[in-house]
Amino acid sequence: MGNQLVWFKKDLRVTDHAPLSLAAQAGPCLCLYVFEPELIFAPDFDSSHAEFIRQSLFDLKQALENRGGVLLIQTGRMPEVLDALHQRYGFEALWSHEETGNDLSYARDLRVADWVKQKGLRWTELPQTGVVRRLKSRDRWAAHWEKRMSHDVIPPPNRLVPVPGLQASSTIPTLADLGLPPHSKPAMQSGGELAAQDTLRSFLTQRGQNYQKGMSSPVTAGEECSRLSPYLTWGNVSVRQVYQATLHQIQTVSAGPKGPESLQWLRSLRSFNKRLHWHCHFMQKLEDEPGIDFENMNRAFDGLRDPEPDKDLLAAWIQGQTGYPLVDACMRALHQQGWINFRMRAMLASFSAYHLWLHWREPAVQLARHFLDFEPGIHYSQFQMQSGVTGINTIRIYSPIKQAKEQDPTGAFIRQFVPELADLPNEFIHEPHTLPPLLALSYGFQPGVHYPLPVVDHATAYRQAKERIFEWKRRPEVRQMAQTVYEKHGSRQRPTRPLSAKRSESPRS
Known part of the structure; x- marks a missing residue:
């Protein structure tokens, strides 16, 4: 041999x-x-x-x-x-x-x-993963995924024989050895197969009970989301391992005592299970069309936005200085820990695409550096979807103020990551620029001095973005290309009508 x-x-x-x-x-x-x-x-x-x-x-x-x-x-x-x-x-x-x-x-x-x-x-x-090379049609992709995930998990080899002449493992280089600067994320997760297994175990048996409800708010998501995404990205654990462990836990809970707690566990575990399918579904898009990390998935949207971003707006966004507290808190949290929950990622992408009207490519690259779980197939597909340039997905224009009031009602997350707002009362924590002058004086806070004023007006930016995106979506060439995009990349779990149902196009304020 x-x-x-x-x-x-x-x-x-x-x-x-x-x-x-x-x-x-x-x-x-x-x-x-x-x-x-x-x-x-x-x-x-x-x-x-x-x-x-x-x-x-x-x-x-x-x-x-x-x-x-x-x-x-x-x-x-x-x-x-x-x-x-x-x-x-x-x-x-x-x-x-x-x-x-x-x-x-x-x-x-x-x-x-x-x-x-x-x-x-x-x-x-x-x-x-569930990604299929040289896939001819999306029609039976889900069946491919299920078949692959149902295979037995392969145990580690009992014994390895090294090639002759190779005596000892290499020393792992430092960041300096690699010519890289020190990393700047003090709260990032630790890597490794052991950490992945511990994280999976704690989610399935302790932390995940309220996953379905807790995953949307940045206040609760850090604990109640699985936090497995970096381990899946770098392969410390396989999708199949996570999928089968989740199914096993569903079976265990189902066989146990019945009650509100077990029902909550089952709802959360089944919701998480669906997202494992989505993980590979989005990666499949890049496998089938390698250019979508640079080009609009729907090329009929070319020209919608200037590929050269407004540098000042981009800098304010990436530095967490937009004047919108939840946007800034999420971005600053990423700078510290390299992770934020999915809804807040969608809000960040939506804000850059609609409020700032930035082409998706450069913001996506900037966030890729901050996401410890950066997975190109998921990341670029999601950024295009949240920027409205696929033609087959619902347009969602998130209101950063509405999201802040719903997902961080007391401002706990904002106070943690935007400390200059920590002393403001709850009723002004989401819109500090509306603080009356005398009240601002009593708090020793001056909008525009201690914290930026909003870089854009929400109502104006929202209206203009809505008019622009829907005017473009009505173009015949966009609608025609959308059908092509759907046939290649669309989920087969919903009707094949990517543009006909108006109710699916309503923005989320």
């Missing part, structure tokens, strides 16, 4: 890792992780991502060593790294998971495929 090379990418675990399991059966293994400069210095990458990867590598390194394996960590460009290793260790097969990544990882994989072909080697890429 010849030497095998297992290339770890965004799959930093040993459980449910088909390439590792099969390679271990085929011969001695060279387990490899590569820090690739073109990826770690890309606009959508951040030092916090690298730190999460580093933490994950500590777990991976230990898990491999416990089984007799060795982890080799390299820094360099692919496939040049592979070529040097092939000359030294003469591996006969390359094993990895499929990846649906950004344009750089896509181009990298094409280069690796050419190199493998030139060398006459075998590269086995195996799926690790």
Whole structure:
């Protein structure tokens, strides 16, 4: 049996890792992780991502060593790294998971495929999510997903035999070693397979009971959401593991005592289960159409917004200085912890797209750096959807004031992340610019001095955005292209009428 090379990418675990399991059966293994400069210095990458990867590598390194394996960590460009290793260790097969990544990882994989072909080697890429390569039609995608998720979770190999000549695992480089600045997210989650398993367990048995109700508010979402998204992004746990663990917990609760608590658990677990389907549904869009991280999904919307953003508005948004407290609190929370719940992400994207009328691309790149769970297929598809340029999704223009009053009624979240507003009374915490002058004086607070005035007027921006987006959506070419987009990317769980139902187009204020 010849030497095998297992290339770890965004799959930093040993459980449910088909390439590792099969390679271990085929011969001695060279387990490899590569820090690739073109990826770690890309606009959508951040030092916090690298730190999460580093933490994950500590777990991976230990898990491999416990089984007799060795982890080799390299820094360099692919496939040049592979070529040097092939000359030294003469591996006969390359094993990895499929990846649906950004344009750089896509181009990298094409280069690796050419190199493998030139060398006459075998590269086995195996799926690790519900994404289907070379999918011909969306019509049976859900069946593909269910079938793949129902397969048994693959246990870690009992024993790994390292390739001859490889004696010890590599030292994990620091951020400085990689040429990266220190990360600036003191409250970010810790990476690794062990942390992923602990997070999954605590959600399914302790934290998740109120998930269905608590996931919308930033006050409660940090505790009551699963917080599994970074671990899914970097592959510390597989979608299949999470799905099957969730089903098992649903069965356990269903078989137990009946009552209000068990009913609440079941509603929350089933709601979470649906979102695991959506996770892969959105990734499939980028797999089927790699250009959507740069181009409008519905090209008939080209020209709707200027691709060059207003730099002042963009800076105010990304720095959390818009004068809209919940928007700013969410953005500042991202700066500290690299995570915010889904509804607040949608509000941030909506605010940039409609209130600021910014093209989605640059705001999406900026947020990609702050999202510890940045998954290109989900991220760019969602940004396009929230910006109204797919033609097949409901237009939602979120009111940041209404959302603040509904999701943070006492201003607890705002006070935590926008401390300059901490002393204001509840009735003005959501709109500090409306504080009467004498009352403002009594609080030692001056709107526009201690906290910015709103960068745009909500009512004016809302009206103009609504007029612009719906005028564009009525264009025949947009409606025609929407049907094409739906046939390629649309969910088959709803009627095939992407533009005909007016009631689905009402903005959310």
